[in-house]
Amino acid sequence: MKDAISPAEAAALIPDGATVLIGGFMAVGSPHRLIEALVAAGRRDLTVIANDTAMPGKGIGHLISARAVRKVIASHIGLNPETQAQMIAGEIEVELVPQGTLVERIRAGGVGLGGVLTATGLGTPVAEGKQTVEVDGKTYLLETPLRGDFALVGCHQADYIGNLEYSLTAHNFNPIIAMAADEVIAEPRTIVPVGVISPDAVKTPGVLVDHLIERAL
Amino acid sequence: MKDAISPAEAAALIPDGATVLIGGFMAVGSPHRLIEALVAAGRRDLTVIANDTAMPGKGIGHLISARAVRKVIASHIGLNPETQAQMIAGEIEVELVPQGTLVERIRAGGVGLGGVLTATGLGTPVAEGKQTVEVDGKTYLLETPLRGDFALVGCHQADYIGNLEYSLTAHNFNPIIAMAADEVIAEPRTIVPVGVISPDAVKTPGVLVDHLIERAL
């Protein structure tokens, strides 16, 4: 049984300077109330690991607008001109990672791999400064694990012990980041009694989840 | 829309000497009718990649008893004395792989990774002859991808286009091997119309599946 905490209580757990993995793809599937609570709490110097920074006024875009973020590790920032402007002004550090490599690096952090070998990024700026490894005569980039202090997971439904379900394209990075952080906070749309979610429908087992955000209304 | 073929037709697609990934854990979740059809077809010299060889009279155990297998890559053969006897007699080659490493190697083969780094097996016979890679001062074993000519997948339910669902502990290696073979043959208990399986319930997308085994009765 998890405790259900308010977005503000959850934001209070996350200190300035923390590394946070945040789910969502162009704000679809992001933990919206939690993000707004971080903004309201005036959080600073966060390192955000996420697919993208959405756009101004949406999802992670709120954190960028509030200048809560010192560093972003993402595959795409192109639809948020504020991220680009802060990057050019040197106010925010941006590490761009191919999307497939990003999700595998987070997964590696979550499942205890020391790294993965990939062809993606070879011959491009992504390869700069990285170790290469040869396997069966083919060269691969060694990509290292990523983990966070916190994973902020958006989901469709949770049960009382934190088993999570996701919907359609709102899965995206959420089930992966839920494995790769010291503390996992999930924001479900609805919370249902234990047993309502069939074992086969669970995408993130409750044992991975530390806190649930309480119901919205 | 996939064609539904008989176990015998499926077995005829698989030549002597093929490398087959087979789902199941101690025969739970294995494609039983397909395995029996391979035995009936008198298949020889197969390389079987699977978690285990079950026990005599069950699942992959049938293939061992029929002497259809030349090589096994598995994590455990301890409950099948016939596998052990054939191994000691030099009739079957056995490569033992830690279970977590085995599933990651197959996954790597399925998702296009050149390899993965793991601490499992370091300092044990598993490490012999393997490359090690250092990341952030820690040493890891480099484990290379595994793939098959065929993946023989057992599942609970399929729809007409091959979307698959699994049940409880019958998931095991099945969803992973379905990504790691040139040809994927799935043996469902039931086959239902398109739309019966919700997109969120699909564990193996139909685009990965080449053939369905026809209904049993």
Next chain:
Amino acid sequence: MDVKERIARRVALEVEPDSLVNLGIGLPSMVANYLPKDVHVFFQAENGVIGLGARPPEGMEDPDLTDAGGGFVTAVPGAASIDSAMSFGLIRGGHLDMTVLGGLQVDQKGHLANWMVPGKMVPGMGGAMDLVAGAKKVVVAMVHAAKGTPKIVPECTLPLTALRRVDLIVTELAVIMPTEEGLVLRETAEGVSVDEVRAATSAELLVPAAPGLMRLA
């Protein structure tokens, strides 16, 4: 006929029945409109759906169901929702039959640059590097030259997207196939001479005795 429509119509002819196809944002996404009625295809959106459908009915949009650009979409019957690890597992593992992407430059070796203009445009590579490295067939759909500046060049001056040779370049003027020997002019558009194509191309073109006419249906 509009330049972009001409390109999209020609690319549509490359789509194989029953294949899994990923269309990039912008021009490439138009390809879906020109598929022959009898060709059934599954479209993948890398944010996590196989079986991407058309726009949803007004008032029935689901915030959890968008394409990779964040626009509302539907899902076809038999669709599957997948997380980002599975989505890029399909792309990087060689399960994606074809991807259509825009291009900034393609060079004599068939190398594509399509994700950044140093100092000007640094949106991030999103899934582009994974798509080019991993898809079975990569088609570049782009206008032949950018305001008079050739985009098909001897060697890309922009950072590459991948080291993989793309399979086909389709422009409003021509269809060009990168091969080990160089760029082969396969088709010219109606009313376009070989010399006109050459004039708009700074890379050397290998021109067969009689290049075909660029088909549009």
Next chain:
Amino acid sequence: MDVKERIARRVALEVEPDSLVNLGIGLPSMVANYLPKDVHVFFQAENGVIGLGARPPEGMEDPDLTDAGGGFVTAVPGAASIDSAMSFGLIRGGHLDMTVLGGLQVDQKGHLANWMVPGKMVPGMGGAMDLVAGAKKVVVAMVHAAKGTPKIVPECTLPLTALRRVDLIVTELAVIMPTEEGLVLRETAEGVSVDEVRAATSAELLVPAAPGLMRLA
């Protein structure tokens, strides 16, 4: 009290409330019987269930729901079915709070050997190497000596399971904690003297002034 029951009872005291625990086959599996009533725990079976329950009612066994030994089990309310990649992702990624395993030998460095006897028993390591390398806490539950031959030895002569130092050894005679300095005798069983433990142990033991009494509840 039976020797095995004594060991299982003592190990049960190590189980933390609300933790995720994996019990090996045989003696370790007995630990589940001796948990305090008020301690709620999720048991993981590595074949793919979190929330392993007791034996099912006769006639209600599900062939798709077994433990890692292949025996019928139930699932508790709130259970989750997972595939082998997720199952070992939990184990190897540090999400498993505790594993209890049998042992053939443990040495002065706290290294465990428990998976093969060259020339005699080569069943395969199954998940043992992953469990020892990955679990947060590794408890070895075994009888102190094998027919008079010490199992706690200066250096393992059998192939190791992992390089990781196990956290605790529980036998019918004593509780021993491997540390950087060596094996510390923490508790002796009722009626067992320090000298008796020493006599059954070939490794050097570090004995504090007053070792505790081995608790059983």
